[in-house]
Amino acid sequence: MASKDDKQKTAEQSGISRRTFFKSTGVGSLAAGVVGIGEADAQVPVRTVGPGEVSVTLNVNGKRVDLKIEPRVTLLDAIRQRANMTGNKRGCDRGACGACTMIVDGRTVYACSTLAIEVQGKQIRTVEGLSTGNTLHPVQQAFCDVDALMCGFCTPGFIMATVALLEKNPRPTEEQVNKGLDGNICRCGTFVRIKEAAMTAKVVARG
Amino acid sequence: MAKQRGGGAGRQQPPAPAASGTSPELVKKYAWPEKPAIIGTSVKRLDGPDKVTGRAKYTFDINRPGMIYGRVIRSPHPHARIVAIDLSDAQKAPGVRAALEHKPAGGQVMYQGDAVAAVAADTEDRAIDAARLVKVQYQVLPHLANVEQAMDPDAAAVFAGGNVRQGQTQESGDLAAGFAQAAETVEATYSTHVITHVCMESHSVVCEWEGEKLTAWISTQAVHGSAQQFANGLKIPQTNVRVITQYMGGGFGSKSQIGAEGMLCARLAQAAKAPVKLTLDRKEEHLDTGNRPSATAHIRAGVGADGMLTAFDAESWGTGGAGAGSNFPLPYIYQFPNRKRIHKDVYINAGQQRPMRAPGHPQGCFLTEILMDELADRVRMDPVEFRIKNVPADAPNAKWKTYLPEAAQLFGWSKRHPTGDASRGPIKTGFGCSVHQWGGGGRGSQARCEIMADGSVVMKCGTQDIGTGTRTIVAMVTAETLGLPLNAVKAEIGDTLYPFSGGSGGSTTAASVTPAIRLAAAQALETLFTKVAPTLGADASALVATNGRIQMRDNPSRGVAWKDACKLLSTEPIAADAQWQQGLSGSGTSGVQFTEVKVDVETGIVRVERILAMQDCGLVVDTLTAESQVYGGIIGSLNFALFEDRILDRVTGQMVNPNMEWYLLAGMSDVPKIEVHLKNQPERGVIGIGEPPTVSTASAIANAVRNATGATIRSLPLTPQKVLDAIEQQKAGGTL
Numbered sequence: 001m002a003s004k005d006d007k008q009k010t011a012e013q014s015g016i017s018r019r020t021f022f023k024s025t026g027v028g029s030l031a032a033g034v035v036g037i038g039e040a041d042a043q044v045p046v047r048t049v050g051p052g053e054v055s056v057t058l059n060v061n062g063k064r065v066d067l068k069i070e071p072r073v074t075l076l077d078a079i080r081q082r083a084n085m086t087g088n089k090r091g092c093d094r095g096a097c098g099a100c101t102m103i104v105d106g107r108t109v110y111a112c113s114t115l116a117i118e119v120q121g122k123q124i125r126t127v128e129g130l131s132t133g134n135t136l137h138p139v140q141q142a143f144c145d146v147d148a149l150m151c152g153f154c155t156p157g158f159i160m161a162t163v164a165l166l167e168k169n170p171r172p173t174e175e176q177v178n179k180g181l182d183g184n185i186c187r188c189g190t191f192v193r194i195k196e197a198a199m200t201a202k203v204v205a206r207g
Numbered sequence: 208m209a210k211q212r213g214g215g216a217g218r219q220q221p222p223a224p225a226a227s228g229t230s231p232e233l234v235k236k237y238a239w240p241e242k243p244a245i246i247g248t249s250v251k252r253l254d255g256p257d258k259v260t261g262r263a264k265y266t267f268d269i270n271r272p273g274m275i276y277g278r279v280i281r282s283p284h285p286h287a288r289i290v291a292i293d294l295s296d297a298q299k300a301p302g303v304r305a306a307l308e309h310k311p312a313g314g315q316v317m318y319q320g321d322a323v324a325a326v327a328a329d330t331e332d333r334a335i336d337a338a339r340l341v342k343v344q345y346q347v348l349p350h351l352a353n354v355e356q357a358m359d360p361d362a363a364a365v366f367a368g369g370n371v372r373q374g375q376t377q378e379s380g381d382l383a384a385g386f387a388q389a390a391e392t393v394e395a396t397y398s399t400h401v402i403t404h405v406c407m408e409s410h411s412v413v414c415e416w417e418g419e420k421l422t423a424w425i426s427t428q429a430v431h432g433s434a435q436q437f438a439n440g441l442k443i444p445q446t447n448v449r450v451i452t453q454y455m456g457g458g459f460g461s462k463s464q465i466g467a468e469g470m471l472c473a474r475l476a477q478a479a480k481a482p483v484k485l486t487l488d489r490k491e492e493h494l495d496t497g498n499r500p501s502a503t504a505h506i507r508a509g510v511g512a513d514g515m516l517t518a519f520d521a522e523s524w525g526t527g528g529a530g531a532g533s534n535f536p537l538p539y540i541y542q543f544p545n546r547k548r549i550h551k552d553v554y555i556n557a558g559q560q561r562p563m564r565a566p567g568h569p570q571g572c573f574l575t576e577i578l579m580d581e582l583a584d585r586v587r588m589d590p591v592e593f594r595i596k597n598v599p600a601d602a603p604n605a606k607w608k609t610y611l612p613e614a615a616q617l618f619g620w621s622k623r624h625p626t627g628d629a630s631r632g633p634i635k636t637g638f639g640c641s642v643h644q645w646g647g648g649g650r651g652s653q654a655r656c657e658i659m660a661d662g663s664v665v666m667k668c669g670t671q672d673i674g675t676g677t678r679t680i681v682a683m684v685t686a687e688t689l690g691l692p693l694n695a696v697k698a699e700i701g702d703t704l705y706p707f708s709g710g711s712g713g714s715t716t717a718a719s720v721t722p723a724i725r726l727a728a729a730q731a732l733e734t735l736f737t738k739v740a741p742t743l744g745a746d747a748s749a750l751v752a753t754n755g756r757i758q759m760r761d762n763p764s765r766g767v768a769w770k771d772a773c774k775l776l777s778t779e780p781i782a783a784d785a786q787w788q789q790g791l792s793g794s795g796t797s798g799v800q801f802t803e804v805k806v807d808v809e810t811g812i813v814r815v816e817r818i819l820a821m822q823d824c825g826l827v828v829d830t831l832t833a834e835s836q837v838y839g840g841i842i843g844s845l846n847f848a849l850f851e852d853r854i855l856d857r858v859t860g861q862m863v864n865p866n867m868e869w870y871l872l873a874g875m876s877d878v879p880k881i882e883v884h885l886k887n888q889p890e891r892g893v894i895g896i897g898e899p900p901t902v903s904t905a906s907a908i909a910n911a912v913r914n915a916t917g918a919t920i921r922s923l924p925l926t927p928q929k930v931l932d933a934i935e936q937q938k939a940g941g942t943l
Contacts, residue, residue, distance in 0.1 A: 087261020140260060150676075
């Protein structure tokens with residue numbers, strides 16, 4: 001986990017906060033409503049960036065990735081199109097299908113609906129970060145063993161959602177698996193075997 | 208059987224048989240083994256590790272040096288004439304490298320999303336920005352937003368030759384006599400709705416030119432078919448086109464055409480002198496990459512007191528969008544001695560249909576199967592018993608009379624209550640069943656087997672794996688034939704550099720490819736036998752390949768290890784070509800499905816509790832992936848029954864849910880317990896299984912809802928509102 005200091009430093013480096021983002025997009029009333037919650041945000045010195053390219057530093061699978069991107073670029077596009085890590089997919093581009101699911105600071109996010117510039121200083125995990133060498137992560141292995149995939153396009157998102165679920169709750173009930181994976185869609189219809197994979201994968205809890 | 212025409216699915220004619228065509232003797236000698244070592248077992252898909260790690264490169268993932276991004280400009284109107292297109296502002300926008308027209312001024316757009324122009328820029332966001340700067344002046348014309356509008360006699364004549372095209376009347380027997388024999392008749396209107404394919408990977412293409420030669424990575428169900436379409440469209444020799452599809456994220460019938468986006472991508476790449484990637488967004492995908500046509504039929508049907516069907520009279524219609532057909536088999540499977548049917552294609556201003564998983568069958572099945580339960584009730588007969596009476600006699604490709612009682616018993620059908628759950632409380636339980644069939648079958652695929660002097664083996668075939676596991680069965684059949692372990696052979700597919708293979712449509716891939724693979728491996732092996740035979744002092748015809756050895760059939764101890772045998776090849780590796788031959792594949796499948804549902808009669812919400820499927824597909828090649836296809840087909844049909852629906856605004860003709868949050872699809876919580884009983888029929892050869900299991904689930908669910916509530920819903924999808932309305936209607940006077 002990035003320390004609080006790290007987080008603040010990155011925010012200063014990029015010079016952007018949620019507040020500037022909303023201001024710069026001109027959604028005044030929304031910004032006021034949202035930013036009013038966190039006073040800390042209001043005290044960070046801010047400046048407007050974009051719409052041109054700015055420097056953004058991401059921590060992806062434990063490695064530093066330096067990018068020059070427009071502030072509007074999503075986490076998914078930044079990683080896929082600029083860092084050439086194409087494991088996670090785009091299905092709907094509006095947070096409905098889950099193919100883009102990544103884990104950011106331990107929580108699943110729809111990377112298609114998250115700005116890259118917003119997650120600087122956070123630990124971003126993609127499907128590329130799970131296996132070590134030729135050894136698959138237990139969830140990846142379980143998906144292969146029970147054929148929990150067909151075309152495979154939704155698979156990276158389902159795997160990330162399953163990993164996040166099992167790291168919090170290594171022995172979920174069927175109901176918990178349903179809830180944990182309801183944010184993902186598979187059009188080939190592999191759900192029966194994804195559930196089997198989620199309930200048989202041996203994953204160690206992670207704090 | 209009346210299979211829908213115009214299925215497309217890359218059904219180009221294969222080239223004439225190669226001069227070195229395999230002999231009938233070889234086909235006989237290499238019939239499928241009685242005791243296979245690999246075929247029929249459960250083999251994990253070989254590309255699983257690549258897919259679960261993100262290493263698998265889909266078209267959507269291809270990044271080429273210097274690659275830029277394309278974007279299509281599409282009509283916002285369902286029907287309009289293009290007056291003028293002004294690309295000048297877009298051309299001046301930041302990062303723009305090319306801009307071009309697709310339809311010229313004066314042309315017409317026939318549906319929302321019809322392609323008009325395209326731009327390419329250095330980032331995807333900038334391409335989208337530039338697309339907004341393209342100024343298209345439209346003269347809006349009258350449009351038809353639905354079938355009712357199009358069939359109205361006063362409707363504007365939108366389509367040349369009429370908005371409605373009447374088909375030929377199909378008639379047999381004596382309808383009047385049939386109805387005279389009927390003890391009971393049912394007359395009602397049944398319908399199914401339009402759905403879209405919603406492939407998780409949208410239609411995507413990357414085009415790169417090198418002089419006169421084009422390389423295209425495209426998410427397609429037909430690599431060779433795509434090469435032909437690029438060549439035709441660009442007016443270049445097909446030999447100048449290479450198409451690559453190593454991985455593709457779902458097609459379901461919608462990806463056998465390169466589409467407007469394919470041609471535009473190639474032309475943008477030419478104009479920009481750079482590789483261009485063009486991926487459709489979800490809205491474009493819903494609007495312009497195909498759909499399953501709607502189907503409606505007004506049916507009058509008669510049944511005798513003995514439960515035998517006597518007469519069927521139907522007028523049917525449907526829409527496949529702007530100028531595309533909508534036909535489907537009707538009546539489905541059941542035998543009516545006297546029948547008449549007339550079908551009309553109705554054109555509306557919406558994207559054209561494309562084949563969608565078992566084209567025509569889910570529609571015909573639903574329209575017929577709901578009627579069957581109604582007729583069974585009229586003569587007070589159990590629906591399974593009623594079906595057994597009226598399905599055709601048992602045949603290898605028609606096993607309903609066998610499967611119905613067997614599946615009913617496994618399902619616990621005897622616990623079914625008569626129509627209408629009489630128990631107290633708002634949650635009603637119901638059982639339903641349905642039958643289905645599909646054709647499938649093999650056709651002219653080619654393959655090449657190469658054996659190297661180091662013993663390594665590669666099988667090359669220009670087919671593609673659309674998620675069904677084709678890559679895996681190519682390797683399985685190769686290894687089986689050569690007597691090698693699976694990891695000793697390599698399967699190379701998804702590239703037009705490999706021998707011709709047809710499109711993956713109509714459940715034909717496995718049946719087309721496996722015979723060619725088997726025979727190519729056999730040809731190669733026979734050549735190896737001739738090299739080995741002298742060293743063993745044996746006749747080549749006395750040799751077999753098994754357990755990684757070439758040995759004498761009658762004296763296994765006299766043999767040589769595979770690797771040592773291959774050393775004899777020295778500097779001349781074996782390359783053997785073969786193509787699909789009759790005798791190793793079959794066609795025609797049948798299946799039955801049973802469902803149990805719970806319906807909340809206060810909210811109208813339907814929950815499917817469990818599904819049982821009994822399905823055959825000839826010789827099962829990979830049990831694991833074959834079962835996956837049955838699961839997948841069932842869940843696809845559950846979506847058709849309960850959730851998905853392409854909704855067009857009746858006034859504007861615009862799609863109101865072109866996304867994935869309002870275009871509903873099942874999630875994990877919606878998926879019931881599913882029990883698959885796969886029937887192996889090794890004597891019939893290989894037959895595909897991609898489509899049959901998706902035909903009847905929706906009908907079985909609808910019949911179960913009817914059994915639970917006592918109310919008949921004659922149209923899909925079974926939305927809560929429709930369920931509540933049907934229950935109200937039934938209370939008010941009955942639909943039974």
